[in-house]
Amino acid sequence: MIEWRNLYRGLIMGSSDVVPGVSGGTMAVLLGIYERFIEALNGILSKEWKKHIGFLLPLAIGIVIAMVSLAEVINWAFENYPNQTLFLFLGLIAGVIPFLAHKSNYKETFKGTHYFLLILAAILVGSMALFGDGPAETEPITSFSTDTYIKLFFSGWLASSAMILPGISGSFLLLLVGMYSTFTHALGNFIFEALIPLGLGIVLGLLIMSKILRYLFDRYYYQTYALVIGLVVGSLAVVYPGLESDMMLNVLSAITFIIGLLAAYGLGRLEY
Template sequence: MTVRKRKDYLLLTVKGMAMGAADVVPGVSGGTVAFITGIYDELLNSLKKLGPESLKVLFQQGFSAFWSYINGFFLLSVFGGILISLKTFAALISAAIAYQPLLVWGFFSGLILASVYLLVKVQPKWQLTQWLGLLSGIGIVVAVSLATPAQVPNEWWVLFLGGFVAICAMILPGISGSFILLLVGLYPIFLNAINQFNLLALASFGAGCFTGLLVFSRILAWLLKRFHHTTISVLIGFLIGSLNVTWPWKQVVSSTTNRHGEIIPLQQTNVSPFEYAQLTGINSQFSYVLILAITGLVFVIGIEYIANQMNKKSD
C-alpha cells in the first residue's frame, strides 16, 4: 500500500468529491474524473481486492492487515469524498445546469476531450482489433444516449438492480451512471432519496452498488490485464461517444412533466449552435462555451504536465 501523508488523503477526498460531482450529472462519468486525476488504476486494483480473499486476511491476520490489504485509507478517502459530494453538490450542480447549461456542458466536453488525449498518449498500439474496439465503444455509448428512458416501479429490488448497473457505469470512463439511471427511470427517485435521506431506498441502492463493484471491478481489471490495448481502445471509444451526450446545443424531441410541474426532456437531438439559436430563440453563447471547453481541456492537460514534472523531480 502506498505510504501517504494527511494532505495526500485530503487530496484524495477532493478527487472523490470531483468524482461524486460528475456522477450526479447525467452524461458525465466519475470514471472519467478518476482517469483525469490519476487514481483510476489504484481505485480499480483496490476495489478488486474486496471479496473472499480480504475476508480471509481479516480472520487470519486481523483488521490491520485487512485494512492494509484492501488499501483502506485510499478507499475511505475516495468514497468519503464521493458521498460528501453526492449530498452536498447534487443541488448545486442541478442549479448550475438549470441556469447555465450550455457553459456547464461546454466545460465537461473539454474535460472529456482532455481524457481522450491522455488515453491516446498511452495507447501506442493501433491494429485492427484496437480500431474495432474504438468503434464498438463509440457505438455502445451513442446507442445508450439515444435510447428512450423507461418508467420503472419504485421498489427496493429495482433500486438494487439500478445501483448494480449504475456503479458499473460509474467506474467506466465515458459511461455515466446517472445517465443509466435516467434511462431506466430511476434518476429522479435517486435524487429524491438523497435529498430526503430515504434510508430504505439508499440502502437498497448502496447494496446494489457494492455488489456491482465486487463483480465488475474484477472483470475490468482482468480485461485490462489480458487485453490491455484493446480495452483501452474501447474506453477511448466510450469517451468519444459520451461527447454525444455532453454536446451543449440540443433540441428537445420529447419530454414529460414531473409532479412539481417541471418539464423533463426525455429525448434530445444535437444541433449546431446556429440552429439552436433559431429553434429556441436563446443565445447560443458559442464563444463562451468554446472558452469553457478550452479551459477544461487546458486545465486537465496542465494538471497532467505539472504531475509529470513533479514525478521527474522526485526521481
C-alpha cells in the same frame, strides 16, 4: 496509510457522477488513478485490505460529500445554464483523450484489432445519445415496498457497473430507467429507505465490475485501453447538447468548454 490526497479526487469523481452523461470513471482516468482504483476494489476482500482501504476510504468520502453537497448545485446549474454546464464537462472529457492515448502508447501498440475495438466502443456509447429524451421527468419514489427495494437495489447495481466504466454514465442509465429523480431526491433529502438499497446495489456492482476489468487489464491490456478510449470518445456525443439560438449563450458555452479543457490539462499535468 490513508491517502488523503484522494479526498479531492473523490470530490471530482462524485461531482461528475451526479451529471447524466458524465462518468466518474472518466474522471478517474483523468486523475491518473483508474487502474489503481480497479486494483483497490479487487483487493478490498484480500489479505492486503488495509492498504486498499487506505486508498478507497478518502476517495469514497470525497465522492459521497460531492454527490450530497453538489446535487442541488448541479441541479441549479442545469436548470439555469444547462448547455454551459454540459460544455464544461465536455471540455473535461475531451481533455482526457490525449492522456489516454499517451498512456496506451497507441502509436507503438495499436493495430487493426485495437482500432476496431475503439470504433466499436465509441459507436455503442455514442448511440446512447439517441435515448437522450428518456424518462427524465418521472416523479421520485416516495413510498416503499419489497418490489421498490428490489428495483432500487438493481438500479444501484446497474448505475455502479456503468460508473466504473469510462464514458458510460451511471446517472444517465438511471435516467433511462426512470430512477434518476429518485436518486437525486433521496440524496438531497437523506431518504435512507431509498439510499440503503441503492447503496448496497452500488457496492455489489462495483465489486463485480472491478473484477471483470482487472481480468481484462491483466490479460488484454492494450485491447482494454482501446475500449476505454472508444468509450470516452463515444461519450462526447452523449454529453454534447447542441448549440442555442442566442449567440452570447453559445459564446459562454465555448468559454466553459475551454475552461474544462484547461482544467483537464492542469489535472493531467498534476497527476501524470
